[in-house]
Amino acid sequence: MSIGPVQMLILGFEDPKFTGENLAELERLREADIIRVIDLLAVWKDAEGNVAVVQDTQLSEGEAAEVGAVIGGLIGLGMAGEEGMEAGAEAGMEAMEDQHLLDADDVWYAADAIPNNTAAVIALLEHRWAIPLRDGIMRAGGFVLADEWIHAKDLVAVGLLAAEEAEALESAEA
Numbered sequence: 001m002s003i004g005p006v007q008m009l010i011l012g013f014e015d016p017k018f019t020g021e022n023l024a025e026l027e028r029l030r031e032a033d034i035i036r037v038i039d040l041l042a043v044w045k046d047a048e049g050n051v052a053v054v055q056d057t058q059l060s061e062g063e064a065a066e067v068g069a070v071i072g073g074l075i076g077l078g079m080a081g082e083e084g085m086e087a088g089a090e091a092g093m094e095a096m097e098d099q100h101l102l103d104a105d106d107v108w109y110a111a112d113a114i115p116n117n118t119a120a121v122i123a124l125l126e127h128r129w130a131i132p133l134r135d136g137i138m139r140a141g142g143f144v145l146a147d148e149w150i151h152a153k154d155l156v157a158v159g160l161l162a163a164e165e166a167e168a169l170e171s172a173e174a
Contacts, residue, residue, distance in 0.1 A: 002131055002135070003067060003070050003071075003126055003131075004126045004127040004128050004129070004130045004131045004134070005126070005127045005130050005134075006038060006071075006124055006125065006126050006127075007124070007125045007127065008122065008123070008124055008125075009121075009122075009123045009124075009125060010120065010121070010122050010123075011120070011121045011123070012114070012118065012119070012120050012121075013118065013119040013120075013121070014117070014118055015117055015118075016044060016117075016118070016119040018044075018119075023056075026040075026058070027058075030058050033128045033129070034127075034128060034129045035125050035126060035127055035128055035129070036058050036059070036125070036126045036128055037056065037057055037058040037059075037123060037124070037125060037126075038057060038058075038059060038067060038101060038124040038125070038126050039055070039056075039057050039099075039100050039101045039102045039122075039123070039124045040054075040055065040056045040057065040102075040121065040122070040123045040124070041053070041054075041055050041100075041102040041104065041107070041110075041121070041122045041123075042054040042055075042056075042119060042120070042121045042122075043107050043110040043111050043114065043119065043120050043121075044118075044119040045111055045114055045115070045116050045117070045118055045119070046116065046117060047116050047117045048116070049116050051107070051111045053104060053107050055100055055102070055104050057099050057100060059096075059099055061099060064096040064097075064099040064100075065093045065096055065097075067092075067096060067126075068092035068093045068094075068095055068096030068101075069089040069090075069092050069093045070089075070092070071092050071101075072088040072089050072090070072091045072092015072093065072095065073085045073086070073088045073089035073092060074088070075088050075092070076088020076089065076091070076092075101124060102122055102124070110122070
């Protein structure tokens with residue numbers, strides 16, 4: 001089984017207004033084989049401090065075992081070579097028996113960290129669209145030299161920096 005790059009995304013929501021729109025979009029992306037939710041854990045604390053938890057995955061039992069084996073095997077390979085890879089694959093499969101990598105027993109950790117009337121969501125997203133691209137790059141003899149996400153706030157920061165530099169240049173020329 002080949003898995004795509006996995007991204008961990010942690011989101012916060014003040015005064016959450018969940019309508020199901022985001023879950024529907026995740027399902028649409030799954031059906032289009034763009035992303036797949038490996039695990040999702042949502043913790044919501046209402047205005048009185050009561051906690052509600054939702055955990056979800058788009059993996060079947062078989063897919064969960066395969067993903068667990070791949071992830072565990074890679075961790076084991078890094079720790080102890082080929083022997084570690086085999087042991088890690090078995091441990092990864094066992095860890096995914098409930099189809100979740102995120103442990104719902106640790107929800108208290110998130111619940112303690114968020115204020116009342118707030119929600120936190122942790123999602124492990126597999127980028128399925130990247131698999132054919134990655135495989136094609138490998139077949140061409142390519143490899144990753146750098147890998148970074150550029151967020152909108154990073155682009156705003158670049159614009160602010162450019163404006164400061166332009167202003168300093170104008171002042172120096174005057």
